[in-house]
Amino acid sequence: MADPAVVRVLVASRNAKKLKELRRVLESAGVEGIELVGLNEVPEFPETPETGATFEENALVKARDGAAATGLPCVADDSGLEVDALNAMPGVLSARWAGSHGDDAANTALVLAQLSDTPDGRRGAAFVSACALVVPGGVERVVRGTWPGSIARAPRGDGGFGYDPVFVPEGDDRSAAELTPEEKDAASHRGRALAQLVPDIAALVS
Numbered sequence: 001m002a003d004p005a006v007v008r009v010l011v012a013s014r015n016a017k018k019l020k021e022l023r024r025v026l027e028s029a030g031v032e033g034i035e036l037v038g039l040n041e042v043p044e045f046p047e048t049p050e051t052g053a054t055f056e057e058n059a060l061v062k063a064r065d066g067a068a069a070t071g072l073p074c075v076a077d078d079s080g081l082e083v084d085a086l087n088a089m090p091g092v093l094s095a096r097w098a099g100s101h102g103d104d105a106a107n108t109a110l111v112l113a114q115l116s117d118t119p120d121g122r123r124g125a126a127f128v129s130a131c132a133l134v135v136p137g138g139v140e141r142v143v144r145g146t147w148p149g150s151i152a153r154a155p156r157g158d159g160g161f162g163y164d165p166v167f168v169p170e171g172d173d174r175s176a177a178e179l180t181p182e183e184k185d186a187a188s189h190r191g192r193a194l195a196q197l198v199p200d201i202a203a204l205v206s
C-alpha cells in the first residue's frame with residue numbers, strides 16, 4: 001500500500017537525460033513528504049504534440065496531459081536554445097532542429113554550421129526552460145529560467161545532453177557538457193526555473 005502521508009508527483013519527460021536532471025533538481029531541493037514518479041512508473045498515455053509558439057504553452061500542455069492521465073500533480077519542462085545570430089532560433093524547435101526529434105549530434109552540427117561565419121563577439125545564446133506545475137483541480141503555474149552564454153566553435157565534453165557540448169555559460173570557459181551535474185544544476189535554466197516551483201511543490205504536503 002502506498003503511504004498516504006506521501007504525495008506522489010509525476011515528473012513528465014520522454015527525454016531520459018532531461019528527466020534525470022528534473023528529478024535530481026527536485027530531489028536536491030529536499031522537499032519532505034514527496035515521492036517523485038517518472039513516466040515509466042505510470043501507464044502510458046496519449047500526449048498532445050508540442051506545437052505551441054512558446055516554451056510556456058508547451059510546458060503547460062505536457063503538465064496538463066500528465067496530470068489528467070494520472071490524477072497526480074505533474075511537473076513538466078519545455079526548453080531550448082535561443083541563438084542571437086539566428087533570431088532566437090532554434091527556440092521551441094530545438095529538439096527537432098535538424099529534422100528528426102532528439103538527434104542531439106545532428107542538431108548541434110546544424111547550429112555550428114549556421115554560425116560558421118559568425119565572429120566570436122556575436123555568438124551569444126541562452127538556454128531557456130519553462131517549467132509547469134499542474135495539480136488536478138488546483139494550481140496551474142508556469143515559470144521560466146534562463147542561462148546566458150555563447151556558442152563555441154566545436155563540441156567539447158560528454159556530460160549533460162542536447163546542445164551542452166557547444167554552449168559555454170557566461171563567466172566560464174568550459175562548455176556545459178564539461179560541468180559536473182551539480183555545477184550545471186546550480187546555474188542552468190532548468191535549475192533556475194524549478195527552484196521557483198519548490199514552494200508550490202512543498203505546499204502540496206499538508
Ligand SMILES: O=P(O)(O)OP(=O)(O)OP(=O)(O)OC[C@H]1O[C@@H](n2cnc3c(O)ncnc32)[C@H](O)[C@@H]1O
Binds near residue numbers: 015077163164
Ligand atoms: O518534451 P520532453 O519529453 O521533456 O523531451 P524533449 O527532448 O522533447 O524536450 P523539449 O521538447 O523541451 O525540447 C528541448 C530540447 O532543447 C534542448 N535542450 C533543452 N535543455 C537543454 C539542456 O539543459 N542542455 C542541452 N540542450 C538542451 C535539447 O535539444 C532538447 O531536446
Ligand SMILES: [Mg+2]
Binds near residue numbers: 050095
Ligand atoms: Mg519534447
